[in-house]
Amino acid sequence: MIDNLLELNGVSKHFADFKLNNISFSLPQGYIMGLVGANGAGKTTTIQLILNMLKKDAGDISVFGRDNIKDENIIKQNVGVVFDSIFYVDSWTVKDTEKAVSIFYDDWNHDIFNNMTKRFHLPPGKKVRELSRGMQMKLMLACAFSHNAKLLILDEPTSGLDPVTRDEFLEILQDYIKDGKRSVLFSTHITTDLERVADYITLINRGELIFTGSMEDLLANYRLIKGKPEDLTQELERSIMGLRKTDIGFEGLITAKESAMYKNYVLDNATLDHIVIGVSKGGK
Amino acid sequence: MTGSLKMAKLDFFTMKTQFFGYLSLAALVLIFGYTDSSITLLGINVAWYTALMSSNIFAIQEKDNLDRLYGSLSISLKNIIFGRYIFMVLNYILSFLGAIILYSVLTLFQNRPLDLVNTLFAFGTSFVIFSAITGVEMPLFFKMGYTKAKVWFLLVFVVILALALSPFFIPALSEAIQPMLANKSICVVIAVLASCVIQYISYRASILAYRKRV
Numbered sequence: 001m002i003d004n005l006l007e008l009n010g011v012s013k014h015f016a017d018f019k020l021n022n023i024s025f026s027l028p029q030g031y032i033m034g035l036v037g038a039n040g041a042g043k044t045t046t047i048q049l050i051l052n053m054l055k056k057d058a059g060d061i062s063v064f065g066r067d068n069i070k071d072e073n074i075i076k077q078n079v080g081v082v083f084d085s086i087f088y089v090d091s092w093t094v095k096d097t098e099k100a101v102s103i104f105y106d107d108w109n110h111d112i113f114n115n116m117t118k119r120f121h122l123p124p125g126k127k128v129r130e131l132s133r134g135m136q137m138k139l140m141l142a143c144a145f146s147h148n149a150k151l152l153i154l155d156e157p158t159s160g161l162d163p164v165t166r167d168e169f170l171e172i173l174q175d176y177i178k179d180g181k182r183s184v185l186f187s188t189h190i191t192t193d194l195e196r197v198a199d200y201i202t203l204i205n206r207g208e209l210i211f212t213g214s215m216e217d218l219l220a221n222y223r224l225i226k227g228k229p230e231d232l233t234q235e236l237e238r239s240i241m242g243l244r245k246t247d248i249g250f251e252g253l254i255t256a257k258e259s260a261m262y263k264n265y266v267l268d269n270a271t272l273d274h275i276v277i278g279v280s281k282g283g284k
Numbered sequence: 285m286t287g288s289l290k291m292a293k294l295d296f297f298t299m300k301t302q303f304f305g306y307l308s309l310a311a312l313v314l315i316f317g318y319t320d321s322s323i324t325l326l327g328i329n330v331a332w333y334t335a336l337m338s339s340n341i342f343a344i345q346e347k348d349n350l351d352r353l354y355g356s357l358s359i360s361l362k363n364i365i366f367g368r369y370i371f372m373v374l375n376y377i378l379s380f381l382g383a384i385i386l387y388s389v390l391t392l393f394q395n396r397p398l399d400l401v402n403t404l405f406a407f408g409t410s411f412v413i414f415s416a417i418t419g420v421e422m423p424l425f426f427k428m429g430y431t432k433a434k435v436w437f438l439l440v441f442v443v444i445l446a447l448a449l450s451p452f453f454i455p456a457l458s459e460a461i462q463p464m465l466a467n468k469s470i471c472v473v474i475a476v477l478a479s480c481v482i483q484y485i486s487y488r489a490s491i492l493a494y495r496k497r498v
Contacts, residue, residue, distance in 0.1 A: 053355035055495075073287070073358045081356035087349040091301045100297040103290045104357045 011059030025212035030180035034194035035187040037204040038280040080144025084156035090129035105147035116142035134165035191272040242278035253278030291367020317390030327410030335417040408475030415479035419486035427493035
């Protein structure tokens with residue numbers, strides 16, 4: 001049995017104006033991992049490297065214990081992908097989409113596709129371009145589920161979705177990993193979604209890996225510090241990430257380790273949102 | 285090979301709504317059939333028309349983010365490209381066959397028998413022109429995508445078509461190539477071989493172009 005469905009070790013990719021540097025993380029079987037970071041942090045690049053849509057400059061990527069380049073075709077038989085926008089021909093109907101995509105999978109199950117389209121209320125004769133964004137996302141999910149994917153890779157699937165559809169989507173994900181044999185890598189900047197479903201978090205900022213580990217560990221690593229303007233010493237200012245100053249006080253993110261020195265200040269638990277914003281704004 | 289065939293099938297699915305455009309090719313054949321025009325000229329028209337029509341696959345690929353679809357499917361980069369070449373050539377051969385069948389029916393009604401050697405010569409000429417246009421077009425589209433490569437493609441398209449049609453409009457050139465066309469059967473073999481070589485070189489160039497793009 002493979003413990004980690006996905007492993008990245010020292011993965012790097014250099015572009016003229018952006019560098020993804022030395023990214024390492026692993027996703028155990030049966031869990032959901034959130035891949036977070038601000039826009040342009042390198043989340044999509046990381047996903048494209050995993051899918052071999054981009055050639056990496058350094059490092060190793062293994063999926064189901066296999067090399068992602070050497071065994072690309074075998075791996076992709078068991079990987080489902082959902083991107084932020086639909087990638088099917090807009091004149092295809094839901095039925096056409098199944099016909100076109102199913103030929104590439106040995107394990108395609110027409111009954112599962114039918115059940116999924118019924119569950120998602122996707123009319124078989126409706127064209128892709130006539131579907132709402134939420135419905136398009138569900139069509140991509142239906143395709144991913146119909147070939148019995150063991151690993152689901154989602155790139156910003158919930159951006160632009162209404163709260164009801166997002167909620168439904170998160171329930172589907174929780175259902176999907178219920179048997180403990182499947183995993184999800186979920187890239188998003190809507191951190192509230194991850195707080196609901198993610199067991200692990202990988203935080204990337206400007207192409208650098210900031211944190212990878214359990215959600216609890218990440219939340220335990222940071223504190224939100226608040227105080228009056230006169231309480232903000234130069235030393236404290238240097239320790240704070242994403243410092244926000246107003247006339248009545250200041251607020252920012254501080255590591256749990258450093259927060260021990262500021263016990264007299266107001267210290268709150270940081271949310272994932274605070275952490276992503278703080279880390280992205282930097283300032284430390 | 286199986287992966288390439290699957291890719292070719294996907295391309296046919298992708299182009300499904302575009303195939304109505306081939307009705308105008310049928311109209312062109314009808315005009316040629318009724319006006320008793322040269323079958324070689326008909327072949328040349330089938331070549332440029334099919335090359336132009338099939339380039340739409342790259343436009344759809346770009347418009348509908350199909351690179352992402354290809355990236356998510358269980359198919360290698362080589363199979364994506366080889367499949368696209370299979371689609372293009374099959375699309376051309378089916379168009380040519382359709383055109384010739386329609387043309388033969390028309391000539392049969394007019395009691396004009398269809399000469400086999402002339403038909404094969406028309407195929408050879410047509411195929412080499414189709415291969416020259418798509419042979420340059422495909423690596424360009426794989427390298428730059430449809431929008432960026434469109435201008436270059438049209439330039440190549442016009443130049444190759446002008447060269448192909450020049451003997452029909454320049455008598456001196458027509459006279460000069462007549463001795464070379466004395467043995468039409470050999471010309472057909474040479475044209476088909478040249479087309480295969482062009483397609484192969486183009487395929488290798490497309491692999492390099494698409495790999496560099498990713």
